[in-house]
Amino acid sequence: MPLRLAFRLAFRLAFCLLLLLCGALLARPLAAQPVLNVYNWADYIDPYMVQRFQAETGIRIRYDVYDSLETLEGKLSSGRSGYDLIVPTSEPSFARLVRAGALRPLDRARIPNWANLDPGLMARVATVDPGNRFGAIYLWGTVGLGVRVDALRQLLPGARFDQLDLLLNPENAAKLARCGLAVMDSATDVLPSVLRWLGKPPDSTAAADLRAAEQALLAIRPHLRAIPGSGALLDMLARGEICVAMTYSGDVIQAAARAREAGRGVEIAYAAPASGAHLWFDLLAIPADAPNPEAAEAFIDFLLRPESMAAITGHVRYPNAVPASRPLVPEAVREDPSVYPSAESLAQAFVPGTLGPAEDRARSRLWNRFKAGR
Amino acid sequence: MRAALVAAPFLWLLALVLAPALLLGWIAFGSAAEGVPPVAPPLAWQAGALSWQGSLESFALLLEDPHYAGALLRSLLVAAGTAALALLLAYPMAFAIAEARPRWRLPLLALVLAPVWTGLMPRLGAWIGLLRDEGWINGVLLRLGLIEAPLTLLFSDIALYAGMLHSYLPYAVLPLAIALSRRDRLLEAAAADLGAAPARVFLSVTLPLSLPAAAAAFLLVFIPAAGEFVIPELLGPPGDPLLGRVIWAEFFQSRDWPLAAALALTLLAVLALPIRAYQRLGQG
Amino acid sequence: MARLILVLGLLFLWAPILLLAGYAFSADRIPFQWGGFSLRWFAALAENARVQEAALLSLSVATGAATLACLAGGLAGWALARGGRFCGRPLFGLLAGAPLVLPEVVMGLSLLLLFVLAQGAAETLLGWRLERGAGTIVLAHATLGLAYVAVLVQARLARLDPRLEEAAADLGAMPRVVFLTITLPQMVPSLVAGWLLAFTLSLDDVVLASFVSGPAGTTLPVLIFSSLRMGLTPEVNALGVVILVLVLAAVGVAGWVLRGRGGDPG
Incomplete structure (x- = not known):
């Protein structure tokens, strides 16, 4: 019966394939070349x-x-x-x-x-x-604002880019909301700068300080277009969808280069907070x-x-x-x-201290509440 | 022989489904710690004897903080919404495929499945391209003069549902098309012979007979959609994360493996009912 | 009416894909902006060794995982429908369906824990240094696919009248012959459907693969997901088109080969 034969053949073939696969999975990596x-x-x-x-x-x-x-x-x-x-x-x-x-x-x-x-x-x-x-340092940078200069010139002429006020002041945020605001999705890299802007220690664990930071973030939350991962944020900046974004320095600089390359009149600039940037x-x-x-x-x-x-x-x-x-x-x-960065802004910059696991978790829960807007 | 044939997949499932799940349960009762991996197991060898060091802390936190219940609820809502939309669209599609000439059925089914084969990322990229402010949809609406300023579509519920539906619709069409094209047409012919109008035949014969398949299609979308992670991350609104995202965050960002495991177990417990229902349908 | 909705549904499914395909031929650096016809993104793709490697890995992982899933899932579905009573059957049923409900994040994580444990055991007991990589991805994807195949096969066999098999047995056919001549041919359509489903799932998966892979285990979706910071370039569109055409061609060939089987998708 040819059909039966065909099935038996197919079965054998499949079985051999299975054996081969198992063999491949178990094979130790060959150590010929380092x-x-x-x-x-x-x-x-x-x-x-x-x-x-x-x-x-x-x-x-x-x-x-x-x-x-x-x-x-x-x-x-x-x-x-x-x-x-x-x-x-x-x-x-x-x-x-x-x-x-x-x-x-x-x-x-x-x-x-x-x-x-x-x-x-x-x-x-x-x-x-x-x-x-x-560890040996590979590359480094700061956390600051990526700004779409051409749009801001019209919306908020004369505004200073090297101040977190541009984003964190609810009045500014409301004015810029239509143009697009974003904060990268990273509690560890955003909260220290927000705390510093509030005049608190960036690595504060005091409940009152954290509550103040949460209030500050929640105040601008309705005006944020997105809270994306830093990679996606880079892309949005380069496309001109975002006017002010809080993210890593090099990302903004890459976005600026890409926007220039695209040649659609999108002009992006980076500014670290003058009062002291997160390093x-x-x-x-x-x-x-x-x-x-x-x-x-x-x-x-x-x-x-x-x-x-x-x-x-x-x-x-x-x-x-x-x-x-x-x-x-x-x-x-x-x-x-x-x-x-210049020598003086480097001297101003801060490196937040280490947090314990419990404080870390408290911060990420705060961040969750901020993202949910509650 | 028969025993060996049953044992092979059973062993596979024990090793690759049960064992990992037990590991997860084991971790849920542990507590977060610093180390590799970052968990203190619930049972530890201390002073020559096993001692229980587990805690129910993670489960307590789940009940305490409304953040988690909210995420679960929203996940279930989004999953149910997606599944309902998918079913509404998939049923007539599958019916049309089943009613097509037999030699057209497979090509039509392939046509339904094919968009999935572009891969998730290009597909989501296409949706981003469609929905963003300078995207196609806004461009068309602006040109038609229907809107004056671009609508914010990306990172909204619309984008979320569009992306989810686009990804899951084929999975709903497939079982329905199979069931509908395999159905016993004699019953319908009999009903028609007895004088029932076509609509009546459909409502009182075809539809009831296909309900199990429809329920299966619903569940086949609902269940995985409840834990979806990538689509809400790339298209959905930034607030109100879904449970898949919350588990991810607890696992990686807070590195609270016990809490993540507890969340996973909770989701599993909530979904136990639908999965049971789904398996019943498979047997019936 | 149903046909209209089929057309609309296909339109919904295909509109983004056609758009994506169309703009893959645009010269503009920003995706979905028309900058004149150009093949530059396909050329860029042809030069991008990383993407080719990842695509090849993805396709082979998907093929391996789908085949394994078909074998194990086919057996599981058969055992559930025709295995009779055996010890642990309820557990078996639960486990076979579990990958359908486990959120990918959870499944990836728990499998990772398992593989790490296995690596440790292999090293201490056998002195082998096993690597996580393509193999672990295949196992993870096959486990996911298994559940889908099992469900399809079980549903198919549940509708198959057992009297057909009993009749064959009564006429003196050995159990193996009954299985090969009656049960298996009836399972084939659902196995084919299951294979396609498992293949698709594997080709689409980001989460499982990124959990359980190791060095040199970067599949295509993981590569694209992790290079989102470069932005979605039209290269991704071109890639989607290439994969789509490849898979469509493969399915077309398979359909042509299988056309003798009555063209019935069930």
Whole structure:
């Protein structure tokens, strides 16, 4: 009976396929060529650097990207992520990973270019990583306002962009609502600046301070068009859908470049709060259970060369922490004060301290209430 | 042989559904801590003996903070709304497919399913392109002079339902089309022979016979929609997060794994009734 | 009336897709802005090794997961409808339906926990360093697809008159022969439908894949989701068109091969 035969054949085939699949799943990864598994933010490197490292060392890089710290921490906090090099932000992820014992101390003997790092900036990270044992600064930046200059000139002529008043003052917010206001969806990166604007300590845990911050946010909540992830916010800014947005410096600068490229008359500018901006750092770090930490250290050393860092900063428009790279950065980026803040605004800037798990949760619940508008 | 054939999928389900679910329950009674993973398990080996260190804190918090009940309620409402809309649209679509010539049925079904094959992200991107302020819909309405200023469509309930319906409609059409094209047409012919008008035949024979399939289609949309995460995140209004989003936030942002697990278990308990109903339909 | 609604429904389903397809040929950098006809986004796609890798991974994961789901889900559906009474049947039924109701976030998370546990066990007991990656995604997607296939198959068999099988057995057919000649052919349409459904689910999934994947386990939807910060470029539109055409062609071929089976979707 041909039909029966056909089915039997199909069954055997399917069974073989199943066996093959099981075999493939269980097969141990072949260790012929050393592999370095890198997990970095999306669009956060000059891709040429990856190629160059591979060519120089013969180490193959498998490069994966994430769009939010949550994704990174989700992968990392369960353990055995398989990654050798990650780039968490100082607060909250890096600090948390340090405290949880999820990172491996860096062997500075293998990273001679460590000496290139700016000690002043490294000292700022030492608050969460005493002695800088676990992380080297990759890139850094501030939290501030992305502004659609061409629209604001008409709506609020003469307004200062380097004041959070532009967004957080309900009167301004009401005027600008039609034009589009947005705040990035990140309690850890928005609340410190709001607290500072209110004249409170940015890492305050006092219930009264947090309530004041919540009130301030709720007051502008009806005027917000969206509370998107920072990535989506970048896109909205570039398209000209948002007039004022609170987000990361480099994102705004990228959005500005993209808006210029599109040539539709959308003009975007970045301004950090003059009274003191929230400073953040992304750090190169190695998970405690990394399969190939030596390769990761070799890559860190490679990245900390002035030429590498200059190329990366030129490409992604975030400043780095290797001062010797500055003269090598393309002039348009080097001289842009929104990329490299001035010395005095850097002195004004603050790095919020670390919060305990309970305070952290209290803040994220506050954030939930703000998002829901209650 | 028979035993082996039953055992194979059973083992699969035990390993990949029951075991993870038990892990989840295990964690729900633990408490948040710093470490890898960030949970203190409810049972710990202490001083040579097992000691219970679990807590019901997470469940207590669920009841205490209206944020969670609100998210659950809204999730169920959105899911029910989506499922109802999908059913209203899917039933006539499936009926038309079932009534088409047999050789047209499969191509028509493929036509219904195909938009899904572009992938979720390009599809949602298309909706963003349609709905945003300078998007197509606003452009057309403006040009027709029906509105003076662009409507805010993106990040609204309209966008949310449009996106959800677009993603889930094919899943509702599929079971209905299958059931309707397989139905016993003799009964309808008999009713017609006995003098019933076509509308009457449909209302008193076809429709009642297809109700189980309709209920299945409803549930097939309702159940996964209740936990949907990506569509509300990209199209929906920013406030009032749905439960999928809340679980995500508790898990990743607050890193409160016990609370996230407790939320997941709650959703599961609430959905136990519909899933049971759905399985009954499958058997009947 | 029903036909009108079918046309309207298809219009609703297809309007965004056609728009997306049309604007994939626009030269403008901003998606859904017409900037003259151009193939530049397809060219960009052809040069984008990352996207190609991810697309290939997605397609192979979806194929593997759908096939596994069909095998396991077909057996599960058959066991539920025809397995008779066996120990743990109610539990079995519950588990087979559970992936339908577990929110993706929850399922991804719990599977991740399981895989981490398994990795630990493999390393301490066998000395193997297993990696999370494409394999774990296939397992996760197959588990999700399994539930859908099982439901379809079970529903199909529930409507199949058991007397047909009994008659064959009475006429002296061995149980295996009964299964192969009567039960299985009746299951085929629902298996095909289930395969397509599982394939589609896998191709569409962001959440499960982003939970359980490891290095080099970036599927296409995960890649696009994580590069939203670059904004939706028309490249994404072009990609949607390419995938759609590929899958449509595959389905067309499959339909043509299966056309002898009566063209009945049930």
